[in-house]
Amino acid sequence: MDKLTLDKARKGSYVTIISLPAGVVKVQLIRLGVTEGTKVYCMERLPGGTVVLQRNRQEIAIGYDLAKKIEITLS
Amino acid sequence: MKSDTIINKQHKNGHPHPEVDELLSSNTKENKVVLAGNPNVGKSLFFNHLSGMYVDVSNFPGTTISITKGSFKDYDIYDTPGVYGISSFNDEETVARDVILSGDIILNVVNALHLERDLFLTLQLIEMGKKVTVLMNFSDEVKKRNIRIDVKRLSELLGVEVIETSAVNKLGFDKLEWAIENAHEGNHSEELHHLLHKTLDRVGSQAEALIILEGDEIVAKKHGVPCGNADQREQIYISRRNRVNEIVSDVEFEDTKKGEFFNTLGRLSLHPLTGLPILAFVLLLVYFFIGDLVSQRIVKYTENTLGKGEFEYHVKSFVGKYTPVDITVHILDDNDNVTDTKSYSFTGGMNADPKKAQEFKRISAPHGTTTEFTFKNPFVRLFFGEFGIITMTITYLLFLLLPLVMGFYFVMAILEDSGYLPRLATMLDRSLNKLGLNGRAVIPLLLGFGCVTMATITTRLLGTEREKTIVTAILQFVIPCSAQLAVITVLMSSAGLIPTVIYIVTIVVVLLGLSTSLNRFLPGESSPLLIDLPAMRMPKLENIIKKMFYRSYGFMKEASFWFFVGALAVGLMELTGLLNVWQNLLAPVTTEWLKLPKEAANAFVMGMVRRDFGAAGLFHLSLSPMQITVALTTITLFVPCIASFVIMLKERGWKQGLIIWSGTWVFAFAIGGIIAQIFA
Ligand SMILES: Nc1nc2c(ncn2[C@@H]2O[C@H](COP(=O)(O)OP(=O)(O)OP(=O)(O)O)[C@@H](O)[C@H]2O)c(=O)[nH]1
Ligand SMILES: [Mg+2]
Secondary structure, three states, rough: OOOEEEHOOOOEEEEEEEEEOOOOHHHHHHHHHOOOOEEEEEEOOOOOEEEEEEEEOOOEOOHHHHHHEEEEEEO | OHHHHOOOOOOOOOOHHHHHHHHHHHHHOOOEEEEEEEOOHHHHHHHHHHHOOOOOOOOOOOOOOOOEEEOOEEEEEEOOOOOOOOOOOOOHHHHHHHHHHHHOOOOOOOOEHHHHHHHHHHHHHHHHEEEEEEEEHHHHHHHHHEEEEEEHHHHHHHHEEEEEEEEOOOOOOOHHHHHOOOOOOOOOHHHHHHHHHHHHHHOOHHHHHHHOOOOOHHHHHOOOOOOHHHHHHHHHHHHHHHHHHHHHOOOOOOOOOOHHHOOOOOHHOHHHHHHHHHHHHHHHHHHHHHHHHHHHHHHHHEEEEEEEHHHHHHHHHHHHHHOOOOEEEEEEOOHHHEEEEEEEEOOOHHHHOHHHHHHHHHHHOOEEEEEEEEEHHHHHHHHHHOOOOOHHHHHHHHHHHHHHHHHHHHHHHHHHHHHHHHHHHOOOOHHHOOOOOOOHHHHHHHOOOHHHHHHHHHHHOOHHHHHHHHHHHHHHHOOOOOHHHHHHHHHHHOOHHHHHHHHHHHHHHHHHHHHHHHHHOOOOOOOOEEEOOOOOOOHHHHHHHHHHHHHHHHHHHHHHHHHHHHHHHHHHHHHHHHHHHHHHHHHHHHHHHHOOOOOHHHHHHHHHHHHHHHHHOOOOOOOOOHHHHOOOOOOHHHHOHHHHHHHHHHHOOOHHHHHHHHHHHHHHHHHHHHHHHHHO
């Protein structure tokens, strides 16, 4: 399995979160339902690297600078 | 779910916490009810319903940013900013944390479509030992999407009452009193209790003990106990997250998903390829609505026919009965060209010469005439003259400004309520990164076109001080508020296309220059975008009308006072000759550098009070298109209105506030002058 960062995820693919950056952002992501090990759907990837994830009905937009720090594998 | 990990407050190996019980029971009258929940779940809607008061309701996370208190029967009800958890990572959370900690009863509003997200807070509230009832909102949308939720099971698992509600058909609204009365503590996990044990004995409140363990430094300091470290917090969080996921998979069943028009529209508005055309379409609609329908057709009728033709005409005719006045009546043809002019002079007021007065009434009464009154007495002029405090101010406020402002608030309300704004934020995220901001900044910036003061407060939803400073500066320097924009639209449409283009380009260049240099020179780093996107939906007409009405009312209430003050100041300055002194003082700047008539200096007196009054002061000067461009550029960049100045000082502190304020003086005159010098 290849390790990637989230900004490289392809639109329309499912990815599994491997690691989140430590600190406040991690806490916020856990609250929104994104933890290490969760599988999410990459609903949109905008030019420049902003990513929109979908988990169940929840849609979450993540900026490029943050997406770069989130490790994923394709699944 | 392993049920043996869940127990009730009376835990099995019961070690007593006497202080806790005492603290809880000492408060005999439990009447502090707090509405708590994630952002954008309908808390404010319930608050309005229960308290009969009004706070804003919009479809983007972070509408409410402060606490509002109301009352319902014997209870005090508190509306809070939405949070995803109790802690103090940002201003909203700190504010919400304090009320929730002190609340006796928590009405926890959750969005039934997003239980996985929302129950995280619910569990935290229950683990805090609060008396909770869950209001499961949005049950209308649940039905629409073929989702089934086992409410009874959910209530069992949580250990608190769960009520299904919907704001659309007012489902469950009649059970709210029952919900408050029946709030009780829920299930706690044994594991958590062991973790809490030590801190609880020292702090005496389960709620505070939990928050301390989760790393809230402020509360920890208050009690002088060490606060939990990042590992402890993560441990608690992960186990809570797992429990939420278990609960949700136990109670929620989904039948096949339905693709909805609004879902598709939401998805399309994210990507620039489809999102930019959508944005352009939205702006075009806004332009037709505000720029054409409201500011041309409607205002023409209200200002000329109602304001000047009816209101001013009658007031002035009445005053003219008692005081010397010269009157000119212009008779117009169908194309508003003057075909005939009649003049009357009443040296002793109209009452002294009833016959002539009769004749004047006959000539001026039918439509298709305009009437000019010139009063001889300067004090009468001060109040009833062409720029009279009573006549002009009321026409301006009620018949020009009010329809325009209502138009703007109407449009803003639709945008806010549709769920479009967070998606626009996402689409523009990368571009805003270059200005040291992230997509979220779109929300306060757009709100600024409604009211800069309100938008300045909304900067609280931004992640860092740095971003708040940049956005506040942009708001105060370049964003014209609805009132000002209204006046600008009217003036600009008389100036033509090229001046309009020059004006817009100048403002945009200043905006880009200002924010890129702030981004360069301010220390620190801005935060990346992290926003949850609410479902797109058809805005509710009732909500929109209500919001437009309340905002316009609030705006007029505040604006009217300051406008009278400003008009009185200018009027008195004119009467005493001070206006002349000020005009001469500024004359080198106004006439030489800006190449405007020296009376334009009046606009800068009014402009300090409210920006739109500044622009309004330009109405009566006959300016060339180029002069209009220069004047409007200067006025736009000029100091913000008094209200937003005061709010800025509060939000950003004295030092930064004053720097920004004086900066606007320098910028406004410098840039206005450059335009004047280049194009004149
Ligand atoms: N369809 C539907 N929409 C709802 C329901 N309840 C609330 N809304 C809409 O949800 C949006 C959010 O409502 P608010 O009352 O502003 O939510 P809030 O919890 O106060 O939000 P914040 O102040 O941002 O934390 C508004 O657009 C409401 O009209 C519901 O039961 N069904
Ligand atoms: Mg609210």
